[in-house]
Structures are given as structure tokens and as C-alpha cells.
Amino acid sequence: MAVDSPLSSPLGPPACEKDAKALQFIEEMTRNAESVQQRVLAEILSRNAQTEYLTRFQLNGATDRETFKSKLPVITYEDLQPEIHRIANGDRSAILSAHPISEFLTSSGTSAGERKLMPTIKEELDRRQLLYSLLMPVMNLYVAGLDKGKGLYFLFVKSEIRTPGGLLARPVLTSYYKSDHFKTRPYDPYNVYTSPNEAILCPDSFQSMYTQMLCGLLDRHQVLRLGAVFASGLLRAIRFLQLNWRQLAHDMETGSLNSKITDPSLRECIVKTLKPNPELAQFVRHECSKDDWEGIIVRIWPNTKYLDVIVTGAMAQYIPTLDYYSGGLPLACTMYASSECYFGLNLNLMCKPSEVSYTIMPNMAYFEFLPHEPNLDSTGFDFTHELPPKLVDLVDVEVGKEYELVITTYAGLCRYRVGDILRVTGFHNSAPQFHFIRRKNVLLSIDSDKTDEAELQTAVENASHLLREHNASVVEYTSHADTKTIPGHYVVYWELLVKDSTNSPDNDTLEQCCLAMEESLNSVYRQGRVADNSIGPLEIRVVKNGTFEELMDYAISRGASINQYKVPRCVSFTPIMELLDSRVVSAHFSPALPHWSPERSQ
Ligand code: AMP
Numbered sequence: 230m231a232v233d234s235p236l237s238s239p240l241g242p243p244a245c246e247k248d249a250k251a252l253q254f255i256e257e258m259t260r261n262a263e264s265v266q267q268r269v270l271a272e273i274l275s276r277n278a279q280t281e282y283l284t285r286f287q288l289n290g291a292t293d294r295e296t297f298k299s300k301l302p303v304i305t306y307e308d309l310q311p312e313i314h315r316i317a318n319g320d321r322s323a324i325l326s327a328h329p330i331s332e333f334l335t336s337s338g339t340s341a342g343e344r345k346l347m348p349t350i351k352e353e354l355d356r357r358q359l360l361y362s363l364l365m366p367v368m369n370l371y372v373a374g375l376d377k378g379k380g381l382y383f384l385f386v387k388s389e390i391r392t393p394g395g396l397l398a399r400p401v402l403t404s405y406y407k408s409d410h411f412k413t414r415p416y417d418p419y420n421v422y423t424s425p426n427e428a429i430l431c432p433d434s435f436q437s438m439y440t441q442m443l444c445g446l447l448d449r450h451q452v453l454r455l456g457a458v459f460a461s462g463l464l465r466a467i468r469f470l471q472l473n474w475r476q477l478a479h480d481m482e483t484g485s486l487n488s489k490i491t492d493p494s495l496r497e498c499i500v501k502t503l504k505p506n507p508e509l510a511q512f513v514r515h516e517c518s519k520d521d522w523e524g525i526i527v528r529i530w531p532n533t534k535y536l537d538v539i540v541t542g543a544m545a546q547y548i549p550t551l552d553y554y555s556g557g558l559p560l561a562c563t564m565y566a567s568s569e570c571y572f573g574l575n576l577n578l579m580c581k582p583s584e585v586s587y588t589i590m591p592n593m594a595y596f597e598f599l600p601h602e603p604n605l606d607s608t609g610f611d612f613t614h615e616l617p618p619k620l621v622d623l624v625d626v627e628v629g630k631e632y633e634l635v636i637t638t639y640a641g642l643c644r645y646r647v648g649d650i651l652r653v654t655g656f657h658n659s660a661p662q663f664h665f666i667r668r669k670n671v672l673l674s675i676d677s678d679k680t681d682e683a684e685l686q687t688a689v690e691n692a693s694h695l696l697r698e699h700n701a702s703v704v705e706y707t708s709h710a711d712t713k714t715i716p717g718h719y720v721v722y723w724e725l726l727v728k729d730s731t732n733s734p735d736n737d738t739l740e741q742c743c744l745a746m747e748e749s750l751n752s753v754y755r756q757g758r759v760a761d762n763s764i765g766p767l768e769i770r771v772v773k774n775g776t777f778e779e780l781m782d783y784a785i786s787r788g789a790s791i792n793q794y795k796v797p798r799c800v801s802f803t804p805i806m807e808l809l810d811s812r813v814v815s816a817h818f819s820p821a822l823p824h825w826s827p828e829r830s831q
Pocket residue numbers: 335336337338401539540541542543562564565566567568569647649665667668677
């Protein structure tokens with residue numbers, strides 16, 4: 230169906246002319262998904278035809294899909310390590326992209342314990358900006374009047390480094406917030422934030438959070454939506470309020486700013502707006518001093534219509550807590566994106582979190598899909614370069630099937646496996662919509678950290694060395710991401726073999742084991758512990774001898790095969806948690822922060 234008037238759209242009536250254009254763009258892209266994909270691939274291949282990478286696979290200037298698929302291997306980050314290394318070390322030749330690499334985006338996915346470095350080019354910022362510009366027009370279809378107030382968004386920049394060759398390496402959102410696209414964005418009544426840029430851009434996370442919370446409180450009646458990128462971030466803000474409301478109330482009462490806010494431009498900006506407001510201070514004290522924080526979000530920000538946070542994937546674990554603090558406000562997951570590429574958006578924003586599907590926007594990159602058997606891991610496929618697996622194109626995926634996402638980007642990633650498993654739920658026009666199932670190989674996650682089985686295994690091994698002087702060892706272990714407290718923390722259940730009961734490991738030793746595990750975990754975990762305060766101290770719970778045998782008995786009683794039974798390395802199923810917790814003999818927490826610095830170890 231054609232969009233007849235600029236103020237109509239198959240998605241619904243746009244709120245304004247600008248929205249009509251955005252919705253029309255979504256219609257055009259999704260209706261012509263196939264031809265857009267073909268064009269995107271041809272553009273990428275023709276502009277990068279002379280790059281070392283495409284030349285290596287003898288594409289010889291071909292830009293068609295068949296040649297591309299027959300010659301280019303499907304790869305992972307590890308395959309690209311040598312090229313990435315060279316770029317990081319200053320090789321400016323056209324290795325992956327004909328356009329100069331402008332910076333590296335540091336992914337929360339890690340390789341050998343360090344954040345993956347994703348090369349990007351300047352124009353990718355425009356592409357990301359374009360996707361952002363579609364979000365409010367879609368939201369306005371569901372929630373009216375968002376131009377009559379503000380959004381309280383907790384947004385942060387993180388540390389950045391320079392690679393040996395001088396390129397910046399930083400998270401994609403830090404890159405975006407520091408860009409002119411964000412800093413000098415034109416006024417848009419639908420996109421007014423309570424947080425000034427100075428607060429968002431302040432590198433000190435305490436000062437940034439404090440001032441963002443203060444501004445949110447000062448503007449409390451104007452706040453129509455509350456958000457953070459991920460659910461864990463919004464909960465961290467609530468926790469921050471629990472810990473800091475007295476000082477915040479003091480500032481409001483007196484009109485003077487906490488002396489811990491030392492960043493000069495931030496101080497100047499906040500001091501300008503902060504006037505004594507004893508009434509507000511009294512209100513904040515009254516609400517925050519109650520023992521019961523249920524519904525605190527709507528009590529403090531009574532006009533909030535929804536929470537804007539990602540609660541799909543690993544973040545689903547936070548839904549009950551968010552519901553508790555917000556009194557069950559709608560949770561809107563607006564987009565699906567990564568450092569490699571921004572993928573798409575949710576067109577049905579008020580649906581239940583469990584039903585969220587993201588529509589991939591065909592203009593963002595060239596997308597392919599590797600069929601994924603839910604019960605087979607990726608080793609079920611042959612990934613030797615001689616035998617390329619059969620990948621499916623965007624418009625050819627089938628409803629109900631699961632796939633791993635593979636992308637070819639303008640910045641030069643070719644047939645790159647992102648590692649996300651998606652299930653097709655339907656189509657908007659000819660563009661498929663995907664439910665995010667999970668990221669492959671992630672065992673534990675609290676915030677943006679992702680710990681896999683091998684990392685946990687190494688951490689347990691390293692820590693258990695400390696048990697040697699007690700003549701003890703770890704016989705079995707499993708883990709759990711405990712999000713009952715904010716911030717959440719990793720719990721590792723240990724069953725010990727103690728050979729000399731007069732010398733069994735004491736609390737001190739087991740605490741040191743907790744810290745040794747943390748030291749072994751990847752840099753995103755350690756950054757969450759040290760710099761972001763988004764992960765609490767790791768806990769070891771020692772369980773009685775025989776607990777893991779009971780666990781096996783339980784699994785077998787539920788139908789697991791005795792021959793194939795493997796100890797699950799992560800558990801969340803309530804009966805299993807109850808069994809484990811009822812067998813705990815002692816609990817120990819990491820007594821200190823692990824080491825972390827923004828510098829990379831490799
Ligand atoms: P990063 O590379 O650190 O930017 O992380 C990107 C990854 O975060 C994606 O590949 C997904 O695994 C995850 N992610 C991003 N957006 C969503 C979303 N809307 N729902 C679930 N997971 C997401």
C-alpha cells in the first residue's frame with residue numbers, strides 16, 4: 230500500500246510531519262527489503278573492491294550476491310585478529326575498508342579476555358543517527374503527548390584509550406554521545422532530556438549519575454519517560470538514589486551543590502539551575518525514607534508513561550525488579566544494536582517484553598542468517614573455508630526458525646558472525662522480525678559483561694590453586710547470576726574435597742579465592758566491578774559434600790540421561806537453586822576490587 234499523504238502511514242497516524250517522513254522511510258525500506266539488501270551489498274563491495282581483504286578472496290570487482298557468497302568465508306572475530314592488530318598498530322592502508330578507519334568501537338564481547346575492537350568509519354555515525362531518528366516517530370504512535378515533557382535518561386560515557394597506532398578505542402555509545410550528532414542535536418520537542426550534555430559527558434561516573442539524578446528530581450513533574458540503555462543501568466540509578474537521597478535532598482533544600490561535583494563545566498551548568506526548593510527536598514525525603522520502595526518511580530515521577538530500557542536477552546532477569554519499582558509501567562525495548570552495526574528497531578513498542586521482536590532495517594548492512602539448531606552448538610556445522618555453510622538471506626528466513634546473525638558492514642566486516650541467536654516471529658512488509666533469543670556461549674551476565682564457560686572454568690582453576698596449602702580441591706562447581714540485590718553479582722557454588730579436616734580452607738582463603746576468580750575474569754567484568762560499580766563482589770557458596778550428586782539425581786528424575794548428564798555450569802531454575810541453597814555450609818565474598826585499567830593487556 231502506498232503512503233498517500235505525508236501524514237498517513239500503515240504503521241499508524243504520525244504525530245507530525247517529521248514523524249510521517251520517518252515512518253514512510255521505514256515502510257520504504259521494509260517493503261523493498263530485497264532490493265535494498267542487494268543495493269547495500271553492491272555498494273559495500275564496489276567501494277571496498279580494492280581493499281586487501283576483498284582482493285585476497287579474488288572477488289575481482291564482482292558485486293553480486295552469488296559471487297560474494299561463493300568466495301567469501303564466514304568468519305568470527307578471531308579470524309580478523311591479524312587485520313585488526315595491524316590497524317590498531319597504525320597500518321592505514323585499505324585493509325578492510327576503502328574509507329579510513331576513524332576509530333575502534335570496543336564491544337562488550339571479549340576475545341582473550343579483552344574487549345573486541347570493531348573498526349568503524351565516520352559515515353557509520355550517520356547510519357546510527359538515522360536509526361535513532363526513527364525511534365521517537367514509532368514511539369509517538371503508541372504514546373501521545375511526549376512533546377509536552379521530558380525524558381529522564383541515565384546516559385554515560387566510559388573511558389577511552391588510544392591504540393598504539395593512535396586510533397581512539399571506546400564504546401559505541403561513548404563515541405555517539407561525544408559526537409556532534411549528539412552534542413549539537415537540533416531542538417526536538419519529542420526528544421528533550423532532563424540531563425544536560427555536561428552531565429552525560431562527565432567522565433566521572435559518580436558526578437555524572439549524581440547530577441543526572443538531581444536534574445531528574447528537579448524536573449520530576451515534567452518527566453514523561455525514564456530510561457537507560459539496559460535494564461541494569463536503570464536499576465543502578467535506583468540504587469544510587471537509595472544511597473544518595475539525603476545529600477540530594479540537602480542540595481535541593483539549600484540550593485547548593487554537593488562539593489563532590491568538581492567538574493568545572495558540570496558544576497557551572499548545574500549551579501545555574503539549582504535554587505533552594507525546601508518543598509521538593511521534603512517530598513524526596515518523605516518518599517525515600519520509607520522502607521518500602523515499591524512503585525518509587527511513579528511516586529517520584531508521577532507522569533511517567535513508560536520505561537525505555539532493553540529488557541530482552543540477558544536483561545530479562547531484571548523485569549520483576551523493574552516492575553516492582555515502577556508499579557508495572559510498560560517496558561519499551563526500542564532497538565537492537567551492537568558495536569559492529571545497528572540492526573533494527575521494535576515497531577510494536579507497547580508489547581510485553583517476552584513478545585518483543587526487532588525489525589531489521591535492510592539499509593544498515595547486508596544481513597545473512599546461519600540456520601541454528603537449538604540443540605546443536607555451532608560445532609555442528611563445518612566452517613572450513615572450503616565448505617561454506619548455506620546462509621539464508623534477509624527476506625528468505627522462515628517464521629519460527631532460529632538463526633545466527635551474520636553481517637557485512639560498510640566499515641568492512643564481511644560475513645561476520647555476530648554471535649546472536651534470533652528467532653523469526655513474523656514480517657513487517659518483506660522485512661523479517663526477530664525475537665532475540667540469546668548470545669551464544671554466554672553463561673553469566675549481570676550488566677554488559679558476558680562470561681562464557683571456558684572463562685569460568687579458568688577462573689575456578691586459578692582460584693582453586695589457593696586451596697592447595699589446605700590440601701583441598703574443588704570437586705564440582707556451578708554458578709548463578711544473582712540479581713536479587715543491586716548491583717547483581719556472580720555466585721559460584723563449590724563442592725570441596727577436603728583431605729585434612731583439621732586444615733580445611735578458612736574464610737580468608739575462600740575470600741581470596743573469590744578475588745582470584747575475579748582477577749581471572751575478562752576485562753568487561755572487571756570494569757563493571759571497578760569503574761562502573763555495576764557488578765557486586767563475587768561470592769563463593771560452599772555446599773555440602775554430595776550436593777552435586779543430588780543435583781544429578783534430580784536431573785535424572787526429570788528425565789536426563791545418566792550417560793549424557795553433565796553438571797550445568799550455570800543454574801537459574803528455582804528448584805535447583807533451592808536445592809543448592811539448602812546445602813550451603815558457608816558463603817564468602819570477594820574482599821577487594823580486582824585489577825582493571827582502561828589500558829588493554831594485549
Ligand atoms: P556491544 O557489542 O557491546 O555493543 O553489544 C552488542 C550486543 O548486545 C548484541 O550483539 C546483543 O547480544 C546485545 N544486545 C543489543 N541490543 C539488544 C537487545 N535489544 N536485546 C537483547 N540483546 C541486545
